[in-house]
Amino acid sequence: MDFQDHYANMAVVVRHTAQREPVVEVLEAIYSRHAMRDYAPEMPVTETIQSLVKAAVQAPSAMNLQPWAFAVVRGRDRLTSISDPAKAHLLRTMAAGSPLSSLRERLADPSFDIFYGAPVLIIICATSSEAGASEDCALAAQNLMLAAHSEGLGTCWIGLARPWLNEAMAKEELRLPTGYAPVAPIILGYPKGQPEVHPRQDPEIVWIGE
Amino acid sequence: MDFQDHYANMAVVVRHTAQREPVVEVLEAIYSRHAMRDYAPEMPVTETIQSLVKAAVQAPSAMNLQPWAFAVVRGRDRLTSISDPAKAHLLRTMAAGSPLSSLRERLADPSFDIFYGAPVLIIICATSSEAGASEDCALAAQNLMLAAHSEGLGTCWIGLARPWLNEAMAKEELRLPTGYAPVAPIILGYPKGQPEVHPRQDPEIVWIGE
Numbered sequence: 001m002d003f004q005d006h007y008a009n010m011a012v013v014v015r016h017t018a019q020r021e022p023v024v025e026v027l028e029a030i031y032s033r034h035a036m037r038d039y040a041p042e043m044p045v046t047e048t049i050q051s052l053v054k055a056a057v058q059a060p061s062a063m064n065l066q067p068w069a070f071a072v073v074r075g076r077d078r079l080t081s082i083s084d085p086a087k088a089h090l091l092r093t094m095a096a097g098s099p100l101s102s103l104r105e106r107l108a109d110p111s112f113d114i115f116y117g118a119p120v121l122i123i124i125c126a127t128s129s130e131a132g133a134s135e136d137c138a139l140a141a142q143n144l145m146l147a148a149h150s151e152g153l154g155t156c157w158i159g160l161a162r163p164w165l166n167e168a169m170a171k172e173e174l175r176l177p178t179g180y181a182p183v184a185p186i187i188l189g190y191p192k193g194q195p196e197v198h199p200r201q202d203p204e205i206v207w208i209g210e
Numbered sequence: 211m212d213f214q215d216h217y218a219n220m221a222v223v224v225r226h227t228a229q230r231e232p233v234v235e236v237l238e239a240i241y242s243r244h245a246m247r248d249y250a251p252e253m254p255v256t257e258t259i260q261s262l263v264k265a266a267v268q269a270p271s272a273m274n275l276q277p278w279a280f281a282v283v284r285g286r287d288r289l290t291s292i293s294d295p296a297k298a299h300l301l302r303t304m305a306a307g308s309p310l311s312s313l314r315e316r317l318a319d320p321s322f323d324i325f326y327g328a329p330v331l332i333i334i335c336a337t338s339s340e341a342g343a344s345e346d347c348a349l350a351a352q353n354l355m356l357a358a359h360s361e362g363l364g365t366c367w368i369g370l371a372r373p374w375l376n377e378a379m380a381k382e383e384l385r386l387p388t389g390y391a392p393v394a395p396i397i398l399g400y401p402k403g404q405p406e407v408h409p410r411q412d413p414e415i416v417w418i419g420e
């Protein structure tokens with residue numbers, strides 16, 4: 001049994017066992033977590049979502065300011081009510097030559113759901129305009145995605161949602177304080193299909209000294 | 211290098227250090243990793259640093275652009291040559307009322323080393339000006355810090371270094387391309403003292419729908 005099979009089996013076990021201790025090793029989690037874009041409709045329970053948020057905020061933050069808040073959007077109708085205006089907003093505002101322009105056709109397709117059928121969207125918001133607050137939210141996001149993975153849940157950071165979520169109208173709809181800046185829109189749910197595995201380039205390392 | 215190789219390398223490194231047992235479980239790593247500001251002088255071997263960078267880039271990135279590069283600065287003299295101008299830069303540029311102003315006295319102290327005696331500084335740089343590149347670097351940073359922790363190594367994101375590292379003069383000294391933007395200056399080394407444990411506030415969760 002190779003590593004992939006081992007993990008696939010483990011995910012099944014986790015899904016069928018309510019609220020148990022995590023079993024995934026940290027390096028294994030880092031290497032085996034991939035973006036999930038195919039979800040079962042089952043809603044993770046509230047306690048699971050709370051525990052993921054709690055894991056998220058174990059991340060460090062500049063000056064320990066913990067400049068984050070979490071909006072948890074649940075239910076397909078609610079997610080569609082974000083996906084549709086987010087797509088329209090991108091099509092209106094996309095800069096020529098942006099990497100996003102390759103997505104123009106998909107964004108114009110009314111059947112394209114930028115949240116891929118996930119039942120939950122967790123939006124990590126920066127609650128401070130101090131330098132580094134959005135990076136602190138991203139640190140929390142990686143914790144959240146790894147913790148979700150360790151519990152057999154899939155995630156994907158949906159950058160496509162970010163521009164619209166930062167519009168005043170969106171914050172009003174979601175009843176988010178105007179001073180909050182959505183940074184990390186992360187979908188969450190139980191995987192239905194296989195995750196997308198994107199190979200990594202060899203990272204560039206510049207060695208300085210010694 | 212795949213996960214198995216990575217893990218095999220780790221085992222070798224761990225055997226050669228009498229620091230402590232490795233932390234292997236992902237939630238345990240997320241909860242037990244704290245900022246380390248007290249380091250032994252021993253230099254982590256090159257292979258260990260490479261394996262941490264490899265773990266870092268397993269993070270997701272917007273449009274899979276992988277907009278990151280890693281500068282690895284080694285040796286106390288080199289780190290001091292960054293700490294000193296970084297402190298002077300902060301004192302020159304600090305805005306009134308910034309949370310940093312509580313650090314004014316320490317920054318003016320010539321004996322204060324913003325890198326806390328660590329033997330290594332890894333600077334994760336955004337290689338793209340696309341929106342989200344700095345957050346992608348932060349995702350990689352959290353992977354790197356968790357992977358280091360799992361191997362018994364301490365880390366701390368030194369936000370104090372970031373403003374100076376983004377100055378043209380600093381990039382020239384470090385021979386970084388002018389288009390690279392240092393995002394995450396992370397010190398690395400074997401812990402000497404205990405980590406600093408900062409309690410977390412209960413995170414704010416806004417529930418929307420269902």
